[in-house]
Amino acid sequence: MPILRAVDPVRMAWFRGRRGVVLSLLLLTASVWGKEKPEDQARTLLKSAAERSLLNADSKFPFSLTATFALYGLSAKRLDGKYDWLVNSEGDWAKHLSFADYTDLQIGRGSSLQIKRSIQFQPIQAAIVQNAFSNPLYVDQAGEVVERFFMTSENHVKLRCADLLRGKSRRTICIDPGKNVRTIAFKSSRIIYEYSDYQPAGRKFVPHRITAKRGSTTLLEVSVDKIALDSELDPRLPDTPEGAIQRSGCLAPSLPTLKHSEVPGFPTSAPIANYQAQVIFYALIGTDGTVRNPVVTQTGGESLDSSALEVVRHWQYEPAKCGDTPVEFETEVPVNFIMQVREEHFGWPR
Known part of the structure; x- marks a missing residue:
């Protein structure tokens, strides 16, 4: 027969009171989280993802990486290449890219930038890499507006995504449950970059596989083959090659913002097949915000190229900056022709 014992009413009241306090704290926490604005949730998540990533290139976490890549669909045949990137504890850096007969070396020392290329502009293949x-x-x-914060699913993985707007430039960033960047999609170029196979690198994480796609077409596949940290890291920058271009700059200047644009006219000579076409320019945004040295890197046909080039020269940007100092900034400028001309554009660093 079970033994029945009297329950101390004071102790029972104490337990009930403690349970009530815990329950109240849980409800308060849920209430506070629930009241946080979607924009604030998005910014908190993006900040966490940036702090977690080695590729955010913080000089407090110096590194070097070596990667190999393959480019598809942008030339007559597949192009294989190599990419090296060094960031040292002084905040100085170097990037070296090579494929086929193209080479591109960029060296950043303090507020100066040296560039040596095999040609005078960056072809679209190099820009994508x-x-x-x-x-x-x-x-x-900073400076972007969170238009939307939403949930989606990809290959049974739940992702939290933010639609971001800067001027007329739009992109969507999706973060996985581990707070790693999974995809970055650009509306204007219609290119989606996918980051996967994250592995620890010291206190940070780095994706060992990167792909770029336009629709269902794969443009780029990257394999990060080696990461060097701490005692394995050689912090020395390469010597500045003879004939290098000298500019002011930094590793991650603020992005330029379009202030004024003109819409190109649809040329009457354009064939009907070109009702949907895209012209992409390499351009240098000057310290005064003007578009300098535009070069067609993806053609839409001679008449569309000419029409787009005529107006792109007159676009005006708020220039990129390193701190408060305006700097020159390389970018691609896509111009989309869809039945009636519609221009879109974005600026992202090389």
Whole structure:
């Protein structure tokens, strides 16, 4: 027979009171989280993802990486290449990119930048590779408006995503449950960068696989083959090569913002097949915000190229800055022709 014992009413009241306090704290926490604005939730998440990523390139966490890559669909055949990136504890850095007969070396020392290329501009293939590594520098970027914060699912993985607007430039960043950047999609270029196979690198994490796609077409596949940290890291920058271009700059200047644009006219000579076409320019945004030295890197046909080039020269930007100092900034400028001309544009660093 079970033994029945009297329950001390004072002790029972104490337990009930303690349970009530715990329950109240839980409800208060849920209430506070629930009241946090979606924009604030998005910014908190983006900041966490940036702080977690080695590719955010913080000089407090110096590193070097070596990657190999393959480019598809942008030339007559597949192009294989190599990418090296060094960031040392002084905040100085170097990037070296090579494929086929193209080479691109960029060296940043303090507020100066030296560039040596095999040609005078960056072809679209090189820009796509450079962007794959530069995009993570701008995950938590000041000056952007959070248009939407939402949940989605990809391959049974729940992602939290933010639609971000800067001027007329739009991109969408999706973060996985581990607070790693999974995808960065650009509306204007219609390119989606995917980051996967994250592995620890000291106190940070780095994706060992990066792909870039336009629709269902794969443009780029990257494999990060080696990461060097701490005692394995050689912090020395390469010597500045003879004939290098000298500019002022930094590793992650603020992005330029378009202030004035003109819409190109749809040329009457354009064939009907060009009702949907895209022209992409390489351009240098000057310290005064003007578009300098535009070069067609993806053609939409001679008549569309000419029409787009005529107006792009007159666009005006708020220039990129390192701190408060305006600096020159390389970017791609896509101009989309869809039945009636519609221009879109974005600026992302090399």
